[in-house]
Amino acid sequence: METRELRYFVAVAEELHFGRAAQRLGIAQPPLSRAIQQLERRLGAALLDRTSRAVTLTEAGSVLLVEGRAALDAVGAAERRTRRAAPSATGRPGLVLVTKASASRELLAELLDAYAAEPGAVPVDVILCGPAEQERLLRDGRADVALLHRPFDSTAGFHTEELSTEGQVAVLPAGHPLTVRAQVLMADITGLPGLPLPRWPDPDGTYPPGPGPQVRDHAQLLQLVALGRACAVSPESCRAQLHGDLAAVPVLDAPKVTTVIAWPPHSRSRAVADLVRTATRL
Amino acid sequence: METRELRYFVAVAEELHFGRAAQRLGIAQPPLSRAIQQLERRLGAALLDRTSRAVTLTEAGSVLLVEGRAALDAVGAAERRTRRAAPSATGRPGLVLVTKASASRELLAELLDAYAAEPGAVPVDVILCGPAEQERLLRDGRADVALLHRPFDSTAGFHTEELSTEGQVAVLPAGHPLTVRAQVLMADITGLPGLPLPRWPDPDGTYPPGPGPQVRDHAQLLQLVALGRACAVSPESCRAQLHGDLAAVPVLDAPKVTTVIAWPPHSRSRAVADLVRTATRL
DNA sequence: CGGATCAATACCCTGCCAGTATCGATGACC
């Protein structure tokens, strides 16, 4: 199976529309139709059910969508990492570290400082992004190493080392009745009138149905809490980012959050190894 | 980057010889030379240093060899798993489980029996193979689930659940002086005259240099021990497979061996999920 | 019963990939 065929199929499977998929791919619709047919013939499996009004995925098609995306990421990663290892790129042999904007700034600063002091340290570019992005960047080779947070992020497919564990706090508008308490339980904050917990996007970028505002990152969330439109449960370390309009109360029975450093299992880079070693020694 | 280019490069990188690689790929040598040149041009990176007498990998080339193999495995897995999910294959929608021949027979039998009793269980094909093969089969989609043994097998890139932990025993020829002991230490058996520990192949199929006989699987190893040509340190459960010529003594300070069930992180198959759930409940 | 939408088909053409033949460089051997 060629990556071109995979790209074509993934486009159609995501759009569920040959015309739009062809447009996205920058080709005409007929070649796309034929390419998918050929792919189906070679696999001996129907991937799509088409009527002239709707295209839907078959069972095999759903499998290929998931597996195909992973395979395309792997190919993309191979390409990017090879480029990065090229001598012509030696001008910037830096590492790319990706983490959430909401992550502990102290831990990150400490790590970067400690690593920079190591002999043979290379420049580290830091990318901040939303939770779903991180995994993708690491998987497709745009990043070398990530700081992830269990249990929120999936660490499947990566090597990881645990760095720190912390409890969670409820973030509430300043002056809310609950803020006088020394601690609360999850049950205390799940049904607060007018202060629903927010909805985070699924990995595919869509939001689950239900009440609560949609948020993409932690800054948005804190903004909503300050506006009195939501409440939140966040790792303790976010307290450093709270300003006057917000208050935090420990949540006793919230799951503990573990910060881990993650890197792709094939990494043979000394820089990644050094950074990980530095991190585990903090 | 197309998978064809990757296949070509991996072949050349493994053979370090354009002629042999071309033969292996079933094409002539000139197209192969051109394909690699084109790949290098597109990546903007030299992958191979060629003289007319020798071909060697550059830094970027080594990266692409490792990453490219992983990517090709991912593409192969996508293809195989899609085929398996096709309705035409519904005649055999079975699971493929891969494990070492030396693994605990009881654990495996127990697992298969328990799973077969589950509602909705599908037939399970069992593949037995050497340690290095397992990872590959799981990674390239020929197997759905594996029983691996930490710390011997790398579980990088897979989801895993721990099933059981056991100590290790020294396996010695019957009648050896040490067999009268109730327990031994690693130090007692590392330097035994005439009974070296064996060498296992690296993931690439080559053997590390040093003394000791080369073995590929556990049966070979036990044979060598029975012949008085080696000794071994193996998980306790191998005792069930020892016959009269062999004796086992617990090794106090050998690392504990954990049997884990592993599956690819993208698996959305209910059968795999059921099998894993069954395994963790044993 | 038209018209709109959308995938499939028919047909053509271009460019890429693979093949054969050959060259050029390098090391081996007498």
Add this chain to the structure above:
DNA sequence: GGTCATCGATACTGGCAGGGTATTGATCCG
């Protein structure tokens, strides 16, 4: 030192795959 063998690169050619345009056929809508 000359000759030969080895091995990768280059030159040239042909077939076919993949892409484009035009059109058909099926289905839903008003």
